[in-house]
Amino acid sequence: xxxxxxxxxxxxxxxxxxxxxxxxxxxxxxxxxxxxxxxxxxxxxxxxxxxxxxxxxxxxxxxxxxxxxxxxxxxxxxxxxxxxxxxxxxxxxxxxxxxxxxxxxxxxxxxxxxxxxxxxx
Numbered sequence: 449x450x451x452x453x454x455x456x457x458x459x460x461x462x463x464x465x466x467x468x469x470x471x472x473x474x475x476x477x478x479x480x481x482x483x484x485x486x487x488x489x490x491x492x493x494x495x496x497x498x499x500x501x502x503x504x505x506x507x508x509x510x511x512x513x514x515x516x517x518x519x520x521x522x523x524x525x526x527x528x529x530x531x532x533x534x535x536x537x538x539x540x541x542x543x544x545x546x547x548x549x550x551x552x553x554x555x556x557x558x559x560x561x562x563x564x565x566x567x568x569x
Contacts, residue, residue, distance in 0.1 A: 459506055466495050467513075483534040485527040490542040492517055529555060 470488045474481050496514040498507050528551045531537045540548045 456503065456505055459503070460509065463495070463506070463509065463513075466492065482527060483530040483537065485521075486523055486531040486540075487537060487542060489517075489521055489523055492521070525551075525554065529558075 470492055473484060474488060493514070496510045496517060498510050502510065528540075528543070528547070532540055532551050532555060540551060543551070
């Protein structure tokens with residue numbers, strides 16, 4: 449194996465390991481994972497952020513990975529609600545304040561609806 453830049457290869461393997469970890473955790477078949485989508489999405493976004501210390505090939509890889517992540521990893525409102533219901537994530541620290549308030553407002557509305565329906569029974 450001549451002509452292979454071993455340091456770039458090591459950098460690439462380390463970079464891809466985080467995606468493998470995310471896939472393994474999000475594709476679990478014996479546990480609930482819906483509440484993990486938002487934290488992993490934000491972790492992967494941060495992982496793909498270009499640093500001044502990145503090599504040119506790594507910059508290109510991160511740019512492509514960011515594009516792929518944004519097009520393939522779709523966060524739905526239900527993912528946000530599930531994350532807010534997880535006691536470890538209820539603060540939604542990874543979200544901007546206006547998004548947090550939207551999720552909390554939706555949760556209050558859902559609880560009120562459930563309370564109204566339960567009161568009719």
